Amino acid sequence: xxxxxxxxxxxxxxxxxxxxxxxxxxxxxxxxxxxxxxxxxxxxxxxxxxxxxxxxxxxxxxxxxxxxxxxxxxxxxxxxxxxxxxxxxxxxxxxxxxxxxxxxxxxxxxxxxxxxxxxxxxxxxxxxxxxxxxxxxxxxxxxxxxxxxxxxxxxxxxxxxxxxxxxxxxxxxxxxxxxxxxxxxxxxxxxxxxxxxxxxxxxxxxxxxxxxxxxxxxxxxxxxxxxxxxxxxxxxxxxxxxxxxxxxxxxxxxxxxxxxxxxxxxxxxxxxxxxxxxxxxxxxxxxxxxxxxxxxxxxxxxxxxxxxxxxxxxxxxxxxxxxxxxxxxxxxxxxxxxxxxxxxxxxxxxxxxxxxxxxxxxxxxxxxxxxxxxxxxxxxxxxxxxxxxxxxxxxxxxxxxxxxxxxxxxxxxxxxxxxxxxxxxxxxxxxxxxxxxxxxxxxxxxxx
Amino acid sequence: xxxxxxxxxxxxxxxxxxxxxxxxxxxxxxxxxxxxxxxxxxxxxxxxxxxxxxxxxxxxxxxxxxxxxxxxxxxxxxxxxxxxxxxxxxxxxxxxxxxxxxxxxxxxxxxxxxxxxxxxxxxxxxxxxxxxxxxxxxxxxxxxxxxxxxxxxxxxxxxxxxxxxxxxxxxxxxxxxxxxxxxxxxxxxxxxxxxxxxxxxxxxxxxxxxxxxxxxxxxxxxxxxxxxxxxxxxxxxxxxxxxxxxxxxxxxxxxxxxxxxxxxxxxxxxxxxxxxxxxxxxxxxxxxxxxxxxxxxxxxxxxxxxxxxxx
Numbered sequence: 001x002x003x004x005x006x007x008x009x010x011x012x013x014x015x016x017x018x019x020x021x022x023x024x025x026x027x028x029x030x031x032x033x034x035x036x037x038x039x040x041x042x043x044x045x046x047x048x049x050x051x052x053x054x055x056x057x058x059x060x061x062x063x064x065x066x067x068x069x070x071x072x073x074x075x076x077x078x079x080x081x082x083x084x085x086x087x088x089x090x091x092x093x094x095x096x097x098x099x100x101x102x103x104x105x106x107x108x109x110x111x112x113x114x115x116x117x118x119x120x121x122x123x124x125x126x127x128x129x130x131x132x133x134x135x136x137x138x139x140x141x142x143x144x145x146x147x148x149x150x151x152x153x154x155x156x157x158x159x160x161x162x163x164x165x166x167x168x169x170x171x172x173x174x175x176x177x178x179x180x181x182x183x184x185x186x187x188x189x190x191x192x193x194x195x196x197x198x199x200x201x202x203x204x205x206x207x208x209x210x211x212x213x214x215x216x217x218x219x220x221x222x223x224x225x226x227x228x229x230x231x232x233x234x235x236x237x238x239x240x241x242x243x244x245x246x247x248x249x250x251x252x253x254x255x256x257x258x259x260x261x262x263x264x265x266x267x268x269x270x271x272x273x274x275x276x277x278x279x280x281x282x283x284x285x286x287x288x289x290x291x292x293x294x295x296x297x298x299x300x301x302x303x304x305x306x307x308x309x310x311x312x313x314x315x316x317x318x319x320x321x322x323x324x325x326x327x328x329x330x331x332x333x334x335x336x337x338x339x340x341x342x343x344x345x346x347x348x349x350x351x352x353x354x355x356x357x358x359x360x361x362x363x364x365x366x367x368x369x370x371x372x373x374x375x376x377x378x379x380x381x382x383x384x385x386x387x388x389x390x391x392x393x394x395x396x397x398x399x400x401x402x403x404x405x406x407x408x409x410x411x412x413x414x415x416x417x418x419x420x421x422x423x424x425x426x427x428x429x430x431x432x433x434x435x436x437x438x439x440x441x442x443x444x445x446x447x448x
Numbered sequence: 449x450x451x452x453x454x455x456x457x458x459x460x461x462x463x464x465x466x467x468x469x470x471x472x473x474x475x476x477x478x479x480x481x482x483x484x485x486x487x488x489x490x491x492x493x494x495x496x497x498x499x500x501x502x503x504x505x506x507x508x509x510x511x512x513x514x515x516x517x518x519x520x521x522x523x524x525x526x527x528x529x530x531x532x533x534x535x536x537x538x539x540x541x542x543x544x545x546x547x548x549x550x551x552x553x554x555x556x557x558x559x560x561x562x563x564x565x566x567x568x569x570x571x572x573x574x575x576x577x578x579x580x581x582x583x584x585x586x587x588x589x590x591x592x593x594x595x596x597x598x599x600x601x602x603x604x605x606x607x608x609x610x611x612x613x614x615x616x617x618x619x620x621x622x623x624x625x626x627x628x629x630x631x632x633x634x635x636x637x638x639x640x641x642x643x644x645x646x647x648x649x650x651x652x653x654x655x656x657x658x659x660x661x662x663x664x665x666x667x668x669x670x671x672x673x674x675x676x677x678x679x680x681x682x683x684x685x686x687x688x689x690x691x692x693x694x695x696x697x698x699x700x701x702x703x704x705x706x707x708x709x710x711x712x713x714x715x716x717x718x719x720x721x722x723x724x725x726x727x728x729x730x731x732x733x734x735x736x737x738x739x740x741x742x743x744x745x746x747x748x749x750x751x752x753x754x755x756x757x758x759x
Contacts (some may be wrong), residue, residue, distance in 0.1 A: 213531030214531040220523075222548055
């Protein structure tokens with residue numbers, strides 16, 4: 001055990017000190033953060049195009065009360081319903097339709113903005129603050145001016161503008177489902193890439209040890225299995241460190257960029273409404289502090305957040321990534337042990353990578369129908385489960401399925417590591433020939 | 449006492465027998481040479497002794513009992529194919545290998561300092577392995593093999609890759625290790641080093657042990673009763689004086705001195721030969737011709753291969 005640790009330590013330290021590791025660790029979060037922040041900046045950039053928004057006001061409180069800006073005009077329509085305007089929307093020339101429900105004073109989400117485009121954050125935050133101010137003003141009027149503190153407290157109101165997008169076939173879709181979709185897509189793709197990236201690092205490491213003949217020197221004092229496990233675990237430690245740094249840096253960069261580019265009101269909206277789930281998670285604290293004053297909004301946010309269970313998703317992501325990595329790393333190590341140079345790996349590596357590629361294909365098609373039996377089985381079978389289970393996770397997975405999949409993954413990684421170690425043990429000491437899977441199968445049956 | 453014994457070792461790879469019933473016994477405190485042509489099975493035997501691979505049959509006894517897993521801490525093994533991590537620094541690498549042998553970091557550092565000074569390679573400590581020449585890397589390999597002061601040292605081709613000067617340094621270090629009480633088992637093609645260093649040898653050919661024993665006995669065994677007679681005088685007179693029990697094998701003549709190789713058959717002795725030639729020549733020297741290990745190696749292997757091709 002202590003020898004596995006010594007090998008682990010060397011693998012970890014030499015990799016972490018490499019320039020390529022440091023560059024990757026810093027550049028990747030810049031890229032991630034860029035992907036999140038740039039749309040945010042674009043969404044909040046000043047728009048110079050004049051837009052008119054149709055207002056359907058069931059409450060009757062807001063006629064000509066919503067403040068107009070240089071580029072944003074409001075047209076108040078009477079006796080028209082949302083469904084009336086939906087059919088003729090594209091010809092109407094309106095940028096969006098603002099629906100204000102009759103109970104707007106008490107139920108903040110009675111305000112809905114319909115459009116065939118994604119309304120910019122500027123517009124939604126402008127509308128929400130205008131309506132909020134108007135309601136507060138109206139409420140203030142109904143009180144005596146005495147006991148102002150109490151009054152202010154009691155009239156505190158919030159308006160949340162939900163954006164619902166009409167697709168061409170007239171279907172309405174909440175933006176947040178795209179959020180879950182994006183989350184599933186990005187995370188499962190990330191697992192795929194990381195398994196490939198770190199798995200082939202294991203393979204390259206084995207080949208390097210073999211071609212430089214250092215392996216003979218090492219196995220004179222360490223069992224081949226210890227050397228293999230030390231390498232696999234060392235690289236696992238590197239990957240975990242890298243992922244944690246990525247998460248922290250991405251968070252830091254996004255919130256730093258957020259506070260620089262967006263003023264506070266916009267930022268709150270931005271954090272709650274758009275772009276990333278990570279950002280939503282950051283918003284949790286805010287939501288909780290506001291919860292006392294704004295029960296309905298807070299409840300809604302909390303239910304939305306519990307639909308996206310971040311503890312489960314991040315925990316699941318790390319578990320299935322590590323499990324999948326360990327499963328594949330052992331196979332990558334076995335392949336590395338059977339060749340003399342990286343160029344020889346292509347043919348041997350194919351059986352290892354096919355399940356991974358298959359998983360990605362199923363992931364892309366499966367995202368449309370997540371309840372299908374295809375995605376179910378692929379999320380249970382260990383070779384594809386690290387990717388497909390991550391795809392399903394944001395949509396919610398029954399506990400027994402999760403437990404079954406996790407247990408199968410652990411069992412198969414132990415079994416595969418055991419088999420791979422047998423191949424590895426023979427392969428690392430044979431030089432000068434490219435070996436086939438058939439020969440490797442024979443090696444499994446060798447004694448010692 | 450024998451520090452290392454292998455009994456009837458057999459190892460088969462998919463389509464050939466690498467070791468066939470190989471037994472050797474290495475006495476404590478000696479230098480034991482493992483000879484044999486390429487591919488004879490020497491490296492496989494050394495790998496089995498070091499528990500890198502297991503034998504299909506047979507057993508290894510070490511330190512007076514069946515070999516145990518942690519015996520490798522008491523063995524220093526320098527493999528034939530030896531390399532180092534190219535990107536690591538020399539000192540860091542040496543410490544890593546020493547720690548794998550079971551030394552603590554401070555202890556490893558202390559002993560490495562000692563050896564680096566002894567071999568005058570202190571300046572390499574912060575160099576990267578890839579900056580070293582092959583011979584320089586070999587020296588590092590040698591140091592980390594002996595760093596944990598094992599009782600049994602096993603070197604697979606220790607002199608390959610060294611220039612004569614460094615080979616000599618390593619040879620002297622090995623002899624010094626023996627003086628300090630270590631037992632050394634090494635494989636080699638360098639017959640000169642065998643004659644200079646080894647107490648015992650084993651010759652492995654085609655997976656079999658075909659010759660084992662103390663080096664003096666082996667050379668006596670193949671001595672074939674040829675004597676070298678150096679004298680001043682007439683070669684013709686000498687050869688005429690020889691009876692049927694003697695045969696003049698070869699001769700050379702240089703500056704008035706004749707060197708004649710004379711074979712004595714089993715019916716006579718070297719003393720009787722001297723009695724015959726003293727009256728006819730002025731004897732300067734007389735000695736038994738002992739074949740070099742090189743000659744024995746070639747002779748034994750060729751004879752073995754001839755007889756086994758026929759069978």
